Amino acid sequence: MRFKDQVYFVRENMKKNKMRIFMTVLATAMGTAFLIVLASVAFGLHGTLIKEILQQETINQVNIYGKEDAEGSGITDQDITYFESLDNVRAVKKSNRLDQAPQVVINDYAATADVVAVDFEALEKGGTTLQSGRYPRAANEVVVGVDFDQTLVEIGADDNAIYDEENERRATSYYQGKLVDQTLTMTIERQIDPDTFEEKAFPLTIVGVKEEPAEEWQRDQSVTISYALLQQFSDYTQTQNAALYPPDENMTFSYQEIALQSDNLEHVTALSETLNDEGYFAYSVAAELKQINLLFTIAKAGLVFIGTIAIIIASIGIFNTMTMAVTERAPDIGIMKAIGASPKTIKQIFLLESSFIGILGALIGTAVSYLISMLVNVGLPLILGTVFEDTVPEGFKFSSIPPSLVLIAFLICLIVTLVSGSRPAKKATRIDVLSALRREL
Amino acid sequence: MIEVKDLSHQFELGKKGKKTTIPVLKTVSFMINKGEIVTLVGRSGSGKSTLLHLISGFLPRQTGTIILNGQDVTGLTETAFSQFRLGTIGFIFQNFQLIQSMTAYQNVELPLILNGVSETARHVQTLNTLAKVGLEGFEHHYPSELSGGQQQRVSVARALVLNPLIILADEPTGSLDSETERDLLDLILELNATLHITFLIITHDEEVAAIGHRSLAMHDGQLIDGEVN
Known part of the structure; x- marks a missing residue:
């Protein structure tokens, strides 16, 4: 049939x-x-x-948070050299957060800034682009986050002009001028002894504005500086990352955050495993993805x-x-x-x-x-x-x-x-x- | 065409432990030649139907040999016997055994479908066969819409449609009036004369028994007589 x-x-x-x-x-x-x-x-x-x-920019990255036998020394230039020698690493992104929130002033506007030091050369090599302007070339040049203007408040302005009834910032109170090529004065404090503080103003120039963060809900209000400028701040405070501590004579420098940018997503997990085997505390989103x-x-x-x-x-x-x-x-x-x-x-x-x-x-x-x-x-x-x-x-x-x-x-x-x-x-x-x-x- | 050698059969009755065996066929042997019409007569319980069912393969053989168209069918599996039956044997039943949900056309077409015949060829063959039994115009009637005689003609058409070599008929006129019975017998004679189909017909009816070239009589599971009409 x-x-x-x-x-x-x-x-x-x-x-x-x-x-x-x-x-x-x-x-x-x-x-x-x-x-x-x-x-x-x-x-x-x-x-x-x-x-x-x-969607996250960090998908191709392996983040390193330290190493097992560091004995407090953290990630040093020697480690960076090792990272750069690894296969499939396109860029080694370093960053250190300033251990104080300095006051920044542009024209008549002021804010307390979140300052991060990075290796601009590595960022550029890693393919990170800017929304406007260019990457800094001199120590006194900085880039700011795309939402940085929202942190600035007019000096001497009335609270009612800044905040609405629900205590939210009024959009009219934001800094309205352009940011690129503006002079930004950053005041760094230092502690001489437990009760004595003094401060110094560093005139800087904004040369670029960063891209929007990957997520809609994220805000980037930071000021990004070079390691050369961080070194100037540390020289002034005599502390690591310009922390507000009394001067530390045995101060050593180490990198806080390291992100290795892989050339391909497929290599991220292998890279992460290699680093873990070498005693580094490595984490990658790709491994988490697995x-x-x-x-x-x-x-x-x-x-x-x-x-x-x-x-x-x-x-x-x-x-x-x-x-x-x-x-x-x-x-x-x-x-x-x-x-x-x-x-x-x-x-x-x-x-x-x-x-x-x-x-x-x-x-x-x-x-x-x-x-x-x-x-x-x-x-x-x-x-x-x-x-x-x-x-x-x-x-x-x-x-x-x-x-x-x-x-x-x-x-x-x-x-x-x-x-x-x-x-x-x-x-x-x-x-x-x-x-x-x-x-x- | 049909050769039966030393065929015996017994039924087991009762439950386990209290089984009794009743012999219904006792070493029956006979032979039917190609193109013969042979009638099988005998009283109820004489073993006629059992013999027919064994030849049809509806009952599993116990002892003896059955040779149909030169092939020993006693060793065939159920599937092989089905295939053999489809191509070689046609059946005419007392109660017509038509599928009630199918039209006359569909009932006659059924063996062709089972044999894997193409739709076009099926159509021609079905209509020709229905015409052969005088049922033109009744193709789309359901069995319930046909008279007893017409239903039996559909049954004959279904038996004929694959051009079988043998037709086994179990009391084919048992449900028909005398006039319709005569028509059916004429049809059987005509088919035998024109297509040389071998018929084995079980009957109680003397008129039916008389149409055969030979008549076999059974009594108590044995063949008692083989008479040439």
Whole structure:
């Protein structure tokens, strides 16, 4: 018997009991939809998280926070030389945070600044670009964060002019002038003895403004200086990173934060492992990504398993429907066998019928799942916004249905329906021709 | 065409431990030549139907040999026997045994579908066979919409559609009135004469028994008579 004819047969048989078939398909569709929607949450959240991580500039970086045998000396120039000698390292980004918050003044505006010293040459080599201006070339040149203007407050301005009723900064109170080429006076304090402090003003020039941070919610209000300028501040304070401590005669210099920029994302994990093996405390987002992927893979598998239970429950319906179909059609099966239908043909027809129910259920279930997924992605942020007054980041996806999930659901559905249909199909092949012809079944 | 050698069969009745065996066929042997119409007569319980069911393969053989069209079918598996049956044997039943949810056309088309015949060839063969049994215009009627005689003609058409070498008929006129019975017997004779199909017909009816070239009589599981009409 040709497959085309088997399909025709099955279609005709299914038409005979539309309501029962409809209910069974409905149960299968519900099971499939449950599986897909459940797992789609893990897929959605995973996708969003990965997207967030990949958006970060730091994805190609390995951060180093120290080394095991440093004995307090931290990361030194010797270590930097070693890092630069490693394969697949495009740039070694160094940074030290100033251990005091100096006052900065531009024209009539002042602020307390967050100052970070970096190796501008390494940044440029690493591909970090500026929004405007250029990288510093002299020690007294600095770049500022894109939100630096928001920290500046007009000297002597009334509080009401600066803050609104809700104690938020008024946009009109921000520094409105241009930043590049402006002179910025930074006042550095030093401690002579526990009770005596003095200060010195360093006139600097802003030569560039940094790019917007990767995340919408991040603010960059920092002032970035060169290591040469940090050295000038340390020479003045006689402390490491210009800390407000009494002068330290045994002061040694070490780098606070090191980020190795890899030439390729694929090399980041290997680089991270090499550094850890060498005794450095290395951390990379890419390595964390591996952990996240593993965690989400487990979560997805767990959710698919729970969803499969729903399909198994639906398969009880298929088993019931197919068993009833075999019982009802016993005389017809007997006639077919008497004419010459082989047990294999009879089995194929019934297995095909249960597969049809499964495929139809999976198709409807998938369509419904896409609809639910779409509604969840649109509706849940609205509900969260209305009920909890919480905003969801732009592009955040609660639910995502990749083709692989649809394929998994289809396969599970097909296997489960075939298994549940196999026993009734086997029963059909065992129908005794004579009993069937006598209508004894 | 049909050769039966030392065929015996017994039924087991009762539950485990209290089983009794009832012999229904006792070393039956006979031979039917190609193109013969042989009728098998005998009282109820004489073993006629069991013999037919053994030849059809509906019952598993216990002892003896059955050779159909030169092939020993006694050792065939269920699947192999199904395939053999489909291509070689046609059946006419007392109660027609038509699938009620199928039209006359679909019932006749069924053996062709099972044999994997293409749709176009099926269409031609089905219509020709229905015409052969005088059922033009009744193709789309369901069995419930046909008279007993017409239903039996559909059954004959279904048996004929794959051009079988043998037709086994179990009380083919048992559900028909005398006039329709005569029509059916004429049809059988015509098919035998034109297509040289071998017929083995079980009957109680003397009129039916008379159409055969030979008549075999059974009593108590044994062949008691082989008479040439």
